[in-house]
Amino acid sequence: MKTLRDIALLYRRSFVQTFRVPVWLAISFSTPLLYLALFTPLLKSLPGGSEFPPGVNVLEIFLPGILALMAFMSGASAGFSTIFELQAGYTERIRVTPASRLALLIGPILSSLTWTFFFMTMIVVVAEPFGFPIHIAGLLIAYVLLALLMVLFASFSIAVALLTKEINSFAAVVNGINLPLLLLAGILLPLELGPAWMRVIGHFNPLYYVVEADRLLAAGHLWNTTIVEGFLVMVPLTALAVVWATRVYRRAVS
Amino acid sequence: MNTNGQPVLEAHDLTKTFHTRKEKIEAVRGIDMEIWPGEIFGFLGPNGAGKTTTLRMLSTLLPIESGRAMVSGFDVYKSPHQVRQRIGYVSQLGGSDRLATGREDLLLQGELYGMGRREAEQRADELIEVLDLAEFASRRVQSYSGGQRRRLDIALGIMHRPDVLFLDEPTTGLDPQNRANLWVQISKLREAGTTIFLTTHYLEEADALSNRLAIMDHGQLVAEGTSRQLKQQIAADSVVVSLQEDGAGSEGAMRLLQEQDFVREVSAEPDHLRLYVDDGVTALPRILRLLDRNGMAIKTVTLSEPTLDDVFLRYTGRSLRDAGHPLD
Structure with a gap:
């Protein structure tokens, strides 16, 4: 129970501090809005293939992708704070306390996750009047899947930050991994629009399964193989990433 | 301790x-x-x-x-x-x-x-x-x-x-x-x-x-x-004494001090005596008492210790003050 208490303490710290960086809040909210405002119009004028049947609003395809992108980016960028905390000596100070190593990792991640959920919900609410149909049950399950995605990449990002210790190597590693993952997940446009080889490679990308499942869930489907696949891929991967990052916290020589 | x-x-x-x-x-x-x-x-x-x-x-x-x-x-x-x-x-x-x-x-x-x-x-x-x-x-x-x-x-x-x-x-x-x-x-x-x-x-x-x-x-x-x-491992402390009357008093004092077993060495310098002792803090009152008892009035007395820098120099072969810049 010490672990739960430590998680709560470190969660509260991160959560409260988010208010103190209003710029971060503004950017976090405006980025997905910009995608919606400046990217969606382009989709509407695409030659309507089989993926965009006449009755379907492009937002139904595009918005779940934006939500996945938000969860992914929030996770992948988690290590930036870690780098700053390392350089300020905060990480070392906190590692000398008897606080649970799992809590050191997961407290701040859960705080970012809360904020991500908040922004995701705002985006859904904003998109609704423009023709995005809200399926509550499906969205809730999608949130669980996206939470796994966020925790997976946040753990990975923080572990990489602890191991690289400085901003340049960290940014290089994280960006180098992000871009191919994003491009091969069909996050903005479904991979079905691309050639067969892209879809084949996509199957080796965990993010692909999340995005596929996420689109179906957002459309109100609650149960089919794609959704189950999404969870079957994410649950073990996320667990692995959390265990690994906790180990790095235990051993990191910072 | x-x-x-x-x-x-x-x-x-x-x-x-x-x-x-x-x-x-x-x-x-x-x-x-x-x-x-x-x-x-x-x-x-x-x-x-x-x-x-x-x-x-x-x-x-x-x-x-x-x-x-x-x-x-x-x-x-x-x-x-x-x-x-x-x-x-x-x-x-x-x-x-x-x-x-x-x-x-x-x-x-x-x-x-x-x-x-x-x-x-x-x-x-x-x-x-x-x-x-x-x-x-x-x-x-x-x-x-x-x-x-x-x-x-x-x-x-x-x-x-x-x-x-x-x-x-x-x-x-x-x-x-x-x-x-x-x-x-x-x-x-x-x-x-x-x-x-x-x-x-x-x-x-x-x-x-x-x-x-x-x-x-x-x-x-x-x-x-x-x-x-x-x-103390490094060097003896030094005590510098100058007396009220010059000349004769100084010589008497020097002879007197040389006889003491806690004094390692005494050297006469133009207007003062320099004594090397093992432990200045205990030696100082004894020196004062001795001179006083023999009617020799003291003008000034200073005690100086070796510094840690001397210690450092002795053990590491270099002075700490120029021992390099931060590595990290």
């Missing part, structure tokens, strides 16, 4: 080797030491001597490779959790939380050590008082000056009343005024009975604050003892 009971901290044959692709760096090569309750143990050495590596091993941050370290009876390698509960550690970087206020940061620290909210609040207020943080404790840390931040760092380190506080180069980067202020704060902690393990590369600091000190160079302890003991 209190040598009853258990040492707070002991290390036996502690070693650490870093492996890089090309070479093996033996950062710490077999360190033995004991630190007793209430001591301020000064750990002196040039940058790169292995001080911080030693400290990081003792404070559970770096795995111990070989040898053994115990804190309050707990093995640092086997029971890091128990050890963490009993030590405070203030790194060179500090570690205060930039976006938190000083008080919030103290509360978080206390609670992570298992204190209840109320207990943490009481302790935080106490430390705000003791370390003089009241003026800025409710402001965010990012607005603090270097000296203010250092005081908060130390408060964070002792929030949970540790058995031993590790201070790694606490005054590095502070201006002389803030350094002096911090010395006062550290002395207050000593008076309150806090056991402190202090690394520094400032001789004045080690001399002013610590009861006992060790000199580390190239991964090994090259000397250990009280500041006085170390200096």
Whole structure:
């Protein structure tokens, strides 16, 4: 129970501090809005293939992708704070306390996750009047899947930050991994629009399964193989990433 | 010094080797030491001597490779959790939380050590008082000056009343005024009975604050003892006496002093006598009494000790003042 208490303490710290960086809040909210405002119009004028049947609003395809992108980016960028905390000596100070190593990792991640959920919900609410149909049950399950995605990449990002210790190597590693993952997940446009080889490679990308499942869930489907696949891929991967990052916290020589 | 009971901290044959692709760096090569309750143990050495590596091993941050370290009876390698509960550690970087206020940061620290909210609040207020943080404790840390931040760092380190506080180069980067202020704060902690393990590369600091000190160079302890003991090993103290009447009085005094067995050597210089003695502090009153009893009035007397710099020079072959620049 010490672990739960430590998680709560470190969660509260991160959560409260988010208010103190209003710029971060503004950017976090405006980025997905910009995608919606400046990217969606382009989709509407695409030659309507089989993926965009006449009755379907492009937002139904595009918005779940934006939500996945938000969860992914929030996770992948988690290590930036870690780098700053390392350089300020905060990480070392906190590692000398008897606080649970799992809590050191997961407290701040859960705080970012809360904020991500908040922004995701705002985006859904904003998109609704423009023709995005809200399926509550499906969205809730999608949130669980996206939470796994966020925790997976946040753990990975923080572990990489602890191991690289400085901003340049960290940014290089994280960006180098992000871009191919994003491009091969069909996050903005479904991979079905691309050639067969892209879809084949996509199957080796965990993010692909999340995005596929996420689109179906957002459309109100609650149960089919794609959704189950999404969870079957994410649950073990996320667990692995959390265990690994906790180990790095235990051993990191910072 | 209190040598009853258990040492707070002991290390036996502690070693650490870093492996890089090309070479093996033996950062710490077999360190033995004991630190007793209430001591301020000064750990002196040039940058790169292995001080911080030693400290990081003792404070559970770096795995111990070989040898053994115990804190309050707990093995640092086997029971890091128990050890963490009993030590405070203030790194060179500090570690205060930039976006938190000083008080919030103290509360978080206390609670992570298992204190209840109320207990943490009481302790935080106490430390705000003791370390003089009241003026800025409710402001965010990012607005603090270097000296203010250092005081908060130390408060964070002792929030949970540790058995031993590790201070790694606490005054590095502070201006002389803030350094002096911090010395006062550290002395207050000593008076309150806090056991402190202090690394520094400032001789004045080690001399002013610590009861006992060790000199580390190239991964090994090259000397250990009280500041006085170390200096005594180096050279004798010198006492310079000048008498009221010149000439005849001086010669009589010289003969008289040469007969004393605590005086190693006396030399007559133009207007004063220079005596070399083993221990100036005990020799001085004897010299005064002797001269007085023989009717020789003293005009001035000065006692000068060898400095720690002399000690350092002797053991490491170089002066600490030019022993290099920070490596990290």
